Amino acid sequence: MTTKRRQAPGMSRRAFLGAGTAATLAAGTGINLGLTAETQAATIKTSAHVVVIGSGLAGLGLVNRLRKQLDGAKITLVDAKKVHHYQPGFTLVATGIWPKGKVSDTNAELIPPGVDWVQEMAKEFRPDSNEVVTESGKVLKYDYLIVATGLQLDFGQIEGMDINRIGSKGLASVYPGPELAEATWKAMDEFRRKGGKALMTLPATPIKCAGAPLKMTFMLHNRLEQAGMRDRASIDFHSAISSVFSVPVINQEVLNRWQQANIPVHFRSKLVAVDIDAQRATFEQEDGSHLVEDYDFIHIPPPMRAPDAVKNSPLAWQEGPFAGGGWLEVDPGTLQHRRYANVFGCGDINGTAKGKTAATVKKSVPIVVDNLISLIQGQSPKVIFDGYTSCPLLVREGAALLVEFDYKDNLTPSLPGIKPLQDSYFAWLLKYRLFKPSYMAVAKGRL
Amino acid sequence: MYEIWLIINTFYELAMANLELVVGILVAWLALMVVAGMKKTSAWGKGFMPALAVAVLVWIAGFVLVPGLTKSSFSNVTYFWDYLVVAGVAAGFAGLAAAFVWPASLLFRRAQ
Numbered sequence: 027m028t029t030k031r032r033q034a035p036g037m038s039r040r041a042f043l044g045a046g047t048a049a050t051l052a053a054g055t056g057i058n059l060g061l062t063a064e065t066q067a068a069t070i071k072t073s074a075h076v077v078v079i080g081s082g083l084a085g086l087g088l089v090n091r092l093r094k095q096l097d098g099a100k101i102t103l104v105d106a107k108k109v110h111h112y113q114p115g116f117t118l119v120a121t122g123i124w125p126k127g128k129v130s131d132t133n134a135e136l137i138p139p140g141v142d143w144v145q146e147m148a149k150e151f152r153p154d155s156n157e158v159v160t161e162s163g164k165v166l167k168y169d170y171l172i173v174a175t176g177l178q179l180d181f182g183q184i185e186g187m188d189i190n191r192i193g194s195k196g197l198a199s200v201y202p203g204p205e206l207a208e209a210t211w212k213a214m215d216e217f218r219r220k221g222g223k224a225l226m227t228l229p230a231t232p233i234k235c236a237g238a239p240l241k242m243t244f245m246l247h248n249r250l251e252q253a254g255m256r257d258r259a260s261i262d263f264h265s266a267i268s269s270v271f272s273v274p275v276i277n278q279e280v281l282n283r284w285q286q287a288n289i290p291v292h293f294r295s296k297l298v299a300v301d302i303d304a305q306r307a308t309f310e311q312e313d314g315s316h317l318v319e320d321y322d323f324i325h326i327p328p329p330m331r332a333p334d335a336v337k338n339s340p341l342a343w344q345e346g347p348f349a350g351g352g353w354l355e356v357d358p359g360t361l362q363h364r365r366y367a368n369v370f371g372c373g374d375i376n377g378t379a380k381g382k383t384a385a386t387v388k389k390s391v392p393i394v395v396d397n398l399i400s401l402i403q404g405q406s407p408k409v410i411f412d413g414y415t416s417c418p419l420l421v422r423e424g425a426a427l428l429v430e431f432d433y434k435d436n437l438t439p440s441l442p443g444i445k446p447l448q449d450s451y452f453a454w455l456l457k458y459r460l461f462k463p464s465y466m467a468v469a470k471g472r473l
Numbered sequence: 474m475y476e477i478w479l480i481i482n483t484f485y486e487l488a489m490a491n492l493e494l495v496v497g498i499l500v501a502w503l504a505l506m507v508v509a510g511m512k513k514t515s516a517w518g519k520g521f522m523p524a525l526a527v528a529v530l531v532w533i534a535g536f537v538l539v540p541g542l543t544k545s546s547f548s549n550v551t552y553f554w555d556y557l558v559v560a561g562v563a564a565g566f567a568g569l570a571a572a573f574v575w576p577a578s579l580l581f582r583r584a585q
Contacts (some may be wrong), residue, residue, distance in 0.1 A: 123544060275561055424545030441476075443553050451545050451555040455562075464479060465488030472482050 071097045072219070072402050077158055077166055079148045081105035083384055083469055084373030087134045087391040088172055088230035088463045090471025091137045094404075095395060102142045102166060104158065108133055110469070113464055114384050116200050117238050117420065121245040122215060123458070126204040136469050151339035153366040170368045170398060173354050175336055177234060177374040177382070182329045185299035185308075195302050196222075196323040197211035200238050208461040218249045222322030225307055226289075227297045229329040230266035231351055234374045234382035237417035240270060240280055240326045245381030248422040261289045262319075264309055266296035272380060276419075276427075279447050283421065297326065302355050324345075329336070329384065332375055335443060339367065343377045353377025358433060360407040361394050368401070370394045378413065379433050388468045414438060418457040421449055426451035500570055509576035516579070523578040528571035535563030 048070075076099055076287065080087050089103050110131045118124035137143055144166065150159040158166045179201055181187045189202050193209025196217060200207050211380030217224060226243045233239075243263055250256040263270065263284065270291060271277040284291060294312035301307075307324055309317045330351070335343055337352025344355070355364045356371040358378040363369035372394045374382040381390075392412050413433025418426045429446050430438045437446050467473040488495045539562045540547050550559055 142501075284546050345570055423563040425538070425549040441554070445552060449549065450551065451540055452558045454549065455543055455558060458545075460483055460487070463490065464483045466486045467482035468488075473479060 028153075038205065038312075039040060068396070068399055069095050070099055070280075070399055070402060072099050074169040074402055075100040075102065076170045076398070077104065077165065077168035078172045078174060079104045079158065080175060080375075081110065081133050081137070082176045082373060082387075083105055083465065084174035084176075084387045084391060085172075086133070086469040087387065087471055088112070088394065089141045090136075090138050090175060090469070091391060091395045092359070092398075094471060095399065100142065101140070102144060102168075103137060104144045104146065104148050104160060104166065105133075106145050106147045106161075108145070110136060111204060112465060114235065114457075114461060114465065116204065116207040117235075117241045118458070119204055120198070120200040120210040120242065121249065121420070121423075122211045123423065126208040128462070129204045129207075131466075134188050136473075150335060151341050153340055153363075153369055154416060156368070168368075170370075170401070171366075172342065172370045172372055172394060172398070173336060173375055174372045174394060174410055175333050175375050177330045178333045178337075180331050181326075181327045183229075183299055183329045184372055185324065186302060187300050187326065187328075188302060190283055191302050196321060197300075197302055198242075198323065198325045199327065200242055200325070201234075201327055210325070214246060214249060217255045217259070217323035218246075218255055221250070221255045222223065222260075223320065224259060224261045224323040224325075225321045226261060226263045226266040226317060226325045227307075227327065228263070228267070229327055230296055231329040231331060231332050231401075232348075232353070232382060233327055235417070236271060236382070237419045239325065241420040242325050243284070243289060244421045245421075245423070247289065248324070252423070255291075261287075262297035263289055263291045264295040264297060265291060265293050268293050272312070273429070273431050275431055275435075275437065276431070276446070279427075280419075300324065300326070341355075341366065342439045348377030349376070358413065359410040360397050361390060361411055362397060362401075362407050366446070370398060380413050381415040381433075383415045383417065384465055385430070385467070386414065388464075388473060389414045391468065412438075416440075417459065418453050420454070420457065424454055425449040425451060426457050428456065477581075483514045484576045498569070503574060505576045505580075508512035512579065517575075519582065520575040520578045524571040524575035527574040529568040530568040532560075535566040536560060539563055540567075 076092055078085050081103055085103060089101055089281055092101050112129040115124055115129035119126050119129060144160060146160040146162055148158050149161045156168050165166045182187055189206060191197050192199055192206045196213055198210040198213045201211055224246060228239050247261060269277045270280055295309040297307060298310045299308040305321050307321055309318050324387050332342060332352035332472045333335060336354055341354055342352040345348040354371040354375045354377050356376050357364055361370050361372060372390055373387050393409045393411045396409045400407050416430040419429050420426045427446060428444055428450060430440060432438050440444060464473060536559055539559050540550055551557060
């Protein structure tokens with residue numbers, strides 16, 4: 027097994043800038059120069075078989091990087107999905123800013139040549155024998171496994187909920203997909219014309235894009251104001267936990283803004299049932315009593331958990347706060363499984379304190395690859411993930427807060443002078459125009 | 474260095490997502506350059522001032538209009554990074570305008 031370095035150590039500044047200019051020019055001609063961030067990354071020769079489960083942003087970013095950095099490895103990607111959704115764009119679709127067509131791409135175009143794509147879902151993990159079983163019963167042996175399945179929306183925990191009715195009777199949820207995000211906008215648009223009573227909710231489980239329920243609330247308020255209907259509508263936020271966001275300083279900022287916007291927040295108020303036809307929601311209170319509220323519009327971020335294949339496997343946390351959801355038991359720093367050394371986790375599936383966002387994936391994919399390479403070389407994982415995540419928190423059409431933080435709730439702005447609590451056009455432009463291109467570069471393994 | 478790579482990749486993917494527009498602009502510009510360059514006595518230096526003047530005008534207009542063109546408004550431009558980004562995007566439009574005006578002004582001069 028040998029290790030070699032490509033180009034970068036001896037690459038002059040002029041050469042780098044020249045390459046950059048060439049890449050920019052190539053953009054205009056559609057020529058891919060093959061320039062990647064891996065010009066500075068280690069490449070090793072290995073005959074290892076690496077299996078990646080899941081073709082979300084994490085899975086795609088991983089296989090693209092592994093293809094470039096593992097010379098001779100067999101790489102298998104397991105996922106039945108043929109369409110890739112840009113999930114950070116769902117809030118833009120659900121609030122009438124983007125058309126739904128902007129958030130879907132085909133997986134086939136994002137999976138590099140040389141990767142064996144098994145178009146099935148993983149059904150069972152057998153880490154003791156280094157095997158994954160697919161839905162058709164195919165058994166895949168692996169030397170190294172990376173679990174990037176994403177998570178499971180668990181609407182079933184809400185009695186009476188039917189996602190097929192999203193878009194009608196004031197029922198809304200930004201999470202299930204582009205079509206239902208568009209249907210959510212239809213429901214919001216209808217509500218802003220008529221006014222009435224809106225209920226915004228937050229479940230008790232860890233959720234992906236934890237800012238989405240807040241963005242939906244800010245945007246509903248904004249859309250009502252734009253329509254001149256704010257005084258003919260009420261918005262109440264029911265949080266199943268004792269906050270609305272996990273980072274205290276951001277939580278307080280949001281609460282302050284909502285107080286000014288006349289959006290009361292009800293803590294420890296968990297949505298447990300919805301009567302869609304009657305437009306009535308039931309919330310379980312901290313003391314166990316039930317509060318029943320009529321509504322004209324309701325936004326439902328569902329409880330979330332690990333997919334059954336992970337939840338019911340030995341890979342899930344066996345005890346502690348992440349065991350209930352069946353989240354993957356990884357070390358939060360190295361992202362290596364705590365009990366199975368040849369297993370790593372990446373993305374939403376990880377049972378870590380924070381970070382079910384695309385920003386976390388962007389930062390953690392290279393870390394997982396680097397640590398996997400260390401392992402293949404017989405070394406311990408060296409690179410430590412600090413839990414970075416980011417949320418461009420829409421506060422109205424045209425402005426957002428650029429919130430970045432880590433596991434320890436430290437605000438970690440990427441650029442000097444960024445004010446996370448400042449309404450910003452720059453943050454809006456990132457969300458509206460620039461994040462999707464950078465997301466695609468992550469999926470292609472260049473960032 | 475990573476930030477530079479991030480910017481390059483972001484604009485590369487942005488261009489890929491708008492490939493027809495990018496190629497169209499590039500082809501039109503190259504055609505203009507070829508036509509201007511075919512003039513035997515093309516005085517490229519004389520095109521500089523008109524190009525600069527148009528660039529300045531486009532930059533000023535862009536600075537005011539860019540937020541509105543991106544579903545925002547100038548009232549949301551509130552601090553250093555906002556102004557920097559608006560100025561940068563406006564500069565991009567200004568540069569593009571200058572790139573077209575420079576050769577075009579040479580043709581216009583000859584027509585006179």
